[in-house]
Amino acid sequence: MEIRQILEDIKNGRKSLEEAEKELKNLPYEDLGYAKLDHHRSLRSGFPETVFCQGKADEFLPQIYLSLFEKNGEVLGTRASAHQYELIKEQLPMAVYDPISGILKIEKEGKIRKGKVAVCTGGTADIPVAEEAAQTAEFFGCQVDRIYDVGVAGIHRLLSKREQICEANCVIAVAGMEGALGTVIAGLVENPVIAVPTSVGYGASFHGVSALLTMLNSCANGIATVNIDNGYGAGYLAAQMNRLACKE
Amino acid sequence: MEIRQILEDIKNGRKSLEEAEKELKNLPYEDLGYAKLDHHRSLRSGFPETVFCQGKADEFLPQIYLSLFEKNGEVLGTRASAHQYELIKEQLPMAVYDPISGILKIEKEGKIRKGKVAVCTGGTADIPVAEEAAQTAEFFGCQVDRIYDVGVAGIHRLLSKREQICEANCVIAVAGMEGALGTVIAGLVENPVIAVPTSVGYGASFHGVSALLTMLNSCANGIATVNIDNGYGAGYLAAQMNRLACKE
């Protein structure tokens, strides 16, 4: 049950004050004992709370999904395992799972997406992180343009997509190893670039540190960085920026 | 001489094709020998090229300022020393220098600023970096709200400014030491937060690494990070986001 709906129901007399107050009593947060779901989030941020599935105990995860589904009518979970999908499917059979990105979600039908976000990767190994970003941005209402495997060691591949990339309100650049993709893109476009280092690589890539440092030290303007492999964070930021561009 | 002006002058016959071509011949970049000024930047990005003054040789800096001033009618320089100000002032007496932020600029008069960016700091020692960010955003057309010394060790100071911060299209959170400011702010607002770690601190702050890691690992949504002490980068990003929000 969503907040706006509750308010409308009061206005229209479809709901008593007592009922509404009871439903809103958990507004600041709902205390599940082991967890405190922040239902107030969606009011503050405009985006509903999501679930970081990795490491969540089997006994708690379904309850969290159910509670969020009830409040928001949809749920986005990240870093979910196939096993967790099985768990959730029992309770919420409409849940959809993408094993590549680890996204486990129930999404409102007919959601309208507007504003464009481009998601680029240096190589094919960066795609899982890129998909986490892309599907997060889509969940939060963006159109996403996927432009994969355009790493800077073959610069013509990236340049041939230049015009397409320039049309986005925000570009997410996902790259491991030396991670230079973001810098070259930021030199080509006018809108912000969110750089996501990935843990792809070996040896002195130090599980993504090399790419992270590359991105932080970019000599280009207009590039921001998130944590290694943090596709979700990039997708969320992109949705925020895209929303700024789409506001009327 | 700005590009748009050249094109208009051709259209209006105030300028011959030969003259215009000569003026535009350096459009992709102007080769100063030791440097290649990227005049095409302003077409691609909408913002003119700027100058990172630190370490620039005395014999080259004035020429760079002059060349950029001629093309764009204004120049923004960062990390300038008092000595560099003296150098530039001789050639461009209207140059303005702020010793706290190190900003050395010539700005077009009557620039209209629209859209709000908030710049917050954890402590007073973070102000030089915050000012670099604030003045960069202002140069690129934003209104800036300065909210300084609201570190999380006295959380009431930050909370009392909550409504003001929530109004910005983008918030820049500048903090050293443990750098937690960005996380708390990102939990309060709906728009993107750009976190700038500063090298303020001692011992295990490792010249800003502690604050940098805090920001990269933020448990809040909607937070992006730039390099340690990179106020300029944050200001540039904020101006890009603010521009998205102000587009009509």
Next chain:
Amino acid sequence: MEIRQILEDIKNGRKSLEEAEKELKNLPYEDLGYAKLDHHRSLRSGFPETVFCQGKADEFLPQIYLSLFEKNGEVLGTRASAHQYELIKEQLPMAVYDPISGILKIEKEGKIRKGKVAVCTGGTADIPVAEEAAQTAEFFGCQVDRIYDVGVAGIHRLLSKREQICEANCVIAVAGMEGALGTVIAGLVENPVIAVPTSVGYGASFHGVSALLTMLNSCANGIATVNIDNGYGAGYLAAQMNRLACKE
């Protein structure tokens, strides 16, 4: 053997120079009374010896538990596996095992707990470490107040528990990722905060290093740090501080 005696023995020829020199070599250690020292420590610390189970060989662990149980009538073991519980249960069927914290203990019945310690966590993933701390403090005689999932990205959850936290003689703040919980709490309370970084996180959290640095660099007063995931150490310190407060 005292110096005067040695000197007299030399003078009287009862002792050779070589003998005297050898005796003087032992002089600073002679009067330490090792046995007394050992006994004394056990008396003073006031807390019985505990067992770090992780890595202890199967053939030795039961013997260690039996020996401590015989001496103290109770045993606290940390980082125990389910397999180790099986081993101990055979010998000491009253042993109790908590798989979340890894605490494997036999505790005296009717233990009176006095003085309050608060244990807070940033997220639900920090609970195993928090429970190690909480149960250790309880074993050593504290009342423990658990306040979990109050991370600073949703600061209202923490603020709503402020009064409860302020009542404790000592607060344990357990957090991974960016680890800012301790700083915010230390700004709210008058008593010491023990910060425990956890290895929760990914990428640039570097298995708890990010949280550790945050805590060491806290801009708040009254915050001390222990090793990553060291719930036991925090619980022990809290019990020491609580004992100071409860002394009559």
Next chain:
Amino acid sequence: MEIRQILEDIKNGRKSLEEAEKELKNLPYEDLGYAKLDHHRSLRSGFPETVFCQGKADEFLPQIYLSLFEKNGEVLGTRASAHQYELIKEQLPMAVYDPISGILKIEKEGKIRKGKVAVCTGGTADIPVAEEAAQTAEFFGCQVDRIYDVGVAGIHRLLSKREQICEANCVIAVAGMEGALGTVIAGLVENPVIAVPTSVGYGASFHGVSALLTMLNSCANGIATVNIDNGYGAGYLAAQMNRLACKE
């Protein structure tokens, strides 16, 4: 503004849905009473605000001292330079400066100190940090016992002071290089040990990192760590613990 009132206003048409939603956004923060909170903290912490002088601008420092002196009748400043002492002395001639610790203070006369804190150092080079800790603890009302140059490479020096150290409510162990002092002391006493790593050393001491890691990894119970060279933080914590012990 409470939820029930908002709901009634909607029902009665006194409030639009948009207004109601905006008010609900502020809900978790509405009743915090910031001013009260601030006042409350200052009351509870029981210790007056102090000044970290290092890096404070000449134009601001005297004003800060004057303001705090007016409010509290005393001021404690740390990491002050001789130059800063000159500045303050002009305004507050009773100010006292200790060049070794960098403490610059005005202290109330006749302050009664109770409860004992012991401050130990490994070598003579650790004394500046130890004095910062000792004088901070004294300023906040502790009696301090200084036991310097008792590093573990000549263990008899430390052992000969054992009884004196055991009498303290809290022991501060200050050491650089390998930093093992805290561990040995924690094995001798019943009360908490606060370990302060110092940047004393060279080569692989990495400006205090070696000592810091030693202290975090201590195999002793009852030892907490603060930032490298953070004598003030240790003194503050010691004063908090000592206050717990001295409460009646």
Next chain:
Amino acid sequence: MEIRQILEDIKNGRKSLEEAEKELKNLPYEDLGYAKLDHHRSLRSGFPETVFCQGKADEFLPQIYLSLFEKNGEVLGTRASAHQYELIKEQLPMAVYDPISGILKIEKEGKIRKGKVAVCTGGTADIPVAEEAAQTAEFFGCQVDRIYDVGVAGIHRLLSKREQICEANCVIAVAGMEGALGTVIAGLVENPVIAVPTSVGYGASFHGVSALLTMLNSCANGIATVNIDNGYGAGYLAAQMNRLACKE
């Protein structure tokens, strides 16, 4: 589209200012001839594309091999698993797999190799990386001289092979642990040495970092370094250098 044409079109009113500005935005990229560039690169590099097998999905790998085989008549894959060999063998039965180096290749028959490359290792544990280098260089047309287990702790072993090593156009020095092999070789030969650190070792070898630093800091002239365990990169570089030497 050239600048002169754009300017004329403006003058003649055939083009609006907006259109012109947009075209100028594309100007520096317009004449790159991406397709040509791509083709050109493939022609110039002179070496066919290769496959980094590790992490490639089962459904894609055979297709990649088939496609490259069709184009080039041969395929070099690195870091292949035995399982991947089984997959490829089904489609391309002539594929050859070396489990030590992980090389999985189909090579043109009768390839003529010219110019000599020497591959040296410090120990036997470095051989897998050395073989990746050696077989890569062979695939790209070099004769390879393998000189293994000549680490500097028994310097006579290396010195006894000096003349043989001196004959190579390029020497690849593969070593883990302290990684000093490259330095000693570079002091003996006149041609370039490519140093490959390996992750062989334990403790403070930090998975190859120790060897990497040794190589980067070599006090010898004529030594270049590649990533830890990057035998392929060293083999490729050696083939480039050897080709320079063999050009006629």
Next chain:
Amino acid sequence: MEIRQILEDIKNGRKSLEEAEKELKNLPYEDLGYAKLDHHRSLRSGFPETVFCQGKADEFLPQIYLSLFEKNGEVLGTRASAHQYELIKEQLPMAVYDPISGILKIEKEGKIRKGKVAVCTGGTADIPVAEEAAQTAEFFGCQVDRIYDVGVAGIHRLLSKREQICEANCVIAVAGMEGALGTVIAGLVENPVIAVPTSVGYGASFHGVSALLTMLNSCANGIATVNIDNGYGAGYLAAQMNRLACKE
């Protein structure tokens, strides 16, 4: 080929300038007598070659053991697995395996050991590394005194063994976590201390780095450090030192 001969050959025209220059290139290496050098080393080191079993391939290990056994009548292998023991036992049934230290050896009967080496550990978890050291020293002819679990958090345990430790020609101090054992011992004895950091610990012990730094930064005199977990290296050094002391 000696210089004088080369010069005479030039003078007499028996040798061209080019030939002479080539021969002079080899000059500094010509007279090393590699075979002799090797033989000489083996004679001088006085200790037979040993085997680092970890990672050695099953097909090679038995051959290595057989070859060394034939040459020396005994073999010392370190870091052997139980599986490797099975392999060797088939060929050399008298082989003895110690699963704790991983030592797999065949030792000459009736070996006379002289001179004393003490091996101390901080805790029981350090024993595997200590045994590798102890058994290596024994294999190379030392008497070894094992003094385990005497960590500095209970300093009386170590002090009670002081006289025994002082009798050794060399002391090996094995410790993980904070690794302070070596410093305290070096302050008590007159002979060299070899400190072995172990990877025992968790969190900020960084797999032995904390203990390693402690040992390198020891404020005691007479302490040398080897790699993390390198019991063999410590045992070898101890045997060298002990041999110096036992020479007649």
Next chain:
Amino acid sequence: MEIRQILEDIKNGRKSLEEAEKELKNLPYEDLGYAKLDHHRSLRSGFPETVFCQGKADEFLPQIYLSLFEKNGEVLGTRASAHQYELIKEQLPMAVYDPISGILKIEKEGKIRKGKVAVCTGGTADIPVAEEAAQTAEFFGCQVDRIYDVGVAGIHRLLSKREQICEANCVIAVAGMEGALGTVIAGLVENPVIAVPTSVGYGASFHGVSALLTMLNSCANGIATVNIDNGYGAGYLAAQMNRLACKE
């Protein structure tokens, strides 16, 4: 006095065998007491020994220059200060000093340079290191093409120089900050790229570590890395490769 000259003098009877032998007895190295000049180097490597001036004592440097000048008729010194230039100029007035690169040299007149090496930089701040590389390669007989300020954040600047870069036998890519230049170049050319990270940058560039990691982790083929700021090493390697290409 050069070796070839000695041999010719013997052949021509201008020098006795005794004289020649005496002169050659110092061949492998000349012992200056404090330093051992390796005159044999030029025979082995084909390039004369050079001088790393930084840190060399005033009393020794002129003697080293004189000795090398006598042997080789030219001297290359790197990292020289203006003060050192004054010292050398007194003895060798023909010495030439370049304050930007720190090169202090005496070069044979009329040296023929053949084969082309390209030296590229990302920014203008990288020029000192680039000049050290360029002048070293020139000293060792290469023609050098300087292509500066073509960093990847404005990729059109680099692309416009593509054909020129492709003509070189070897490309040196000098870059600080994120250091991505080498990767993009290696994707464009057929010959080896030597990447030189510079310490240009701030914050998380960690004095060149970021650029170093970028280069080591390059996803391009044919790229080798040298130490941070090691222009000399890159120039030397380039000269070796160029020599391979120019051999007849």
Next chain:
Amino acid sequence: MEIRQILEDIKNGRKSLEEAEKELKNLPYEDLGYAKLDHHRSLRSGFPETVFCQGKADEFLPQIYLSLFEKNGEVLGTRASAHQYELIKEQLPMAVYDPISGILKIEKEGKIRKGKVAVCTGGTADIPVAEEAAQTAEFFGCQVDRIYDVGVAGIHRLLSKREQICEANCVIAVAGMEGALGTVIAGLVENPVIAVPTSVGYGASFHGVSALLTMLNSCANGIATVNIDNGYGAGYLAAQMNRLACKE
């Protein structure tokens, strides 16, 4: 006044018991207030206490020298500045200062040195550290053989000194940059090698860390490592080992 002398004077009646006791009352340590001189050291270790001058305050250093001179008849100080030499010379005019090593000492005349220690360096820049080691070993009674500038990049220089090095009871190998000297020497000699990394180098040498790691990871047997630039520690260890070899 030395301990042995005191004992003899008692025996011979030249001194009363009272006088002797007074003189010995400080035997365990002498408390100077700010420092606790450990006079018992010389009994335990056979070597008198020494002074680490760096950072010692001007008001304390002369007193420390005087006190140690009185007890031992000689003093060894390390890392002394020229200014400290001036201070000491006033009180103890026979003090001798070596500005290269920073050794400031008063040494007993006619000291007999026996047993040989070899001190080798990789380059001339390592000599200050080597001299600290050499003069320390000499002070403690060793003959020292200096073999400088024999780095492994010109291996023939080292090999030509092989026999001389093999004669030492212990070899100290001092090297910066890649630090491989110790490994090659340990492969040549039978006695222990003490490796001293120096902070010589730049870039990725990380102030000696590269050399330190090389030494810790040495693939040679019989090599122990001390802290970066710790010449004193190496000299002390060498003297201990040499003493073992010279004992009768």
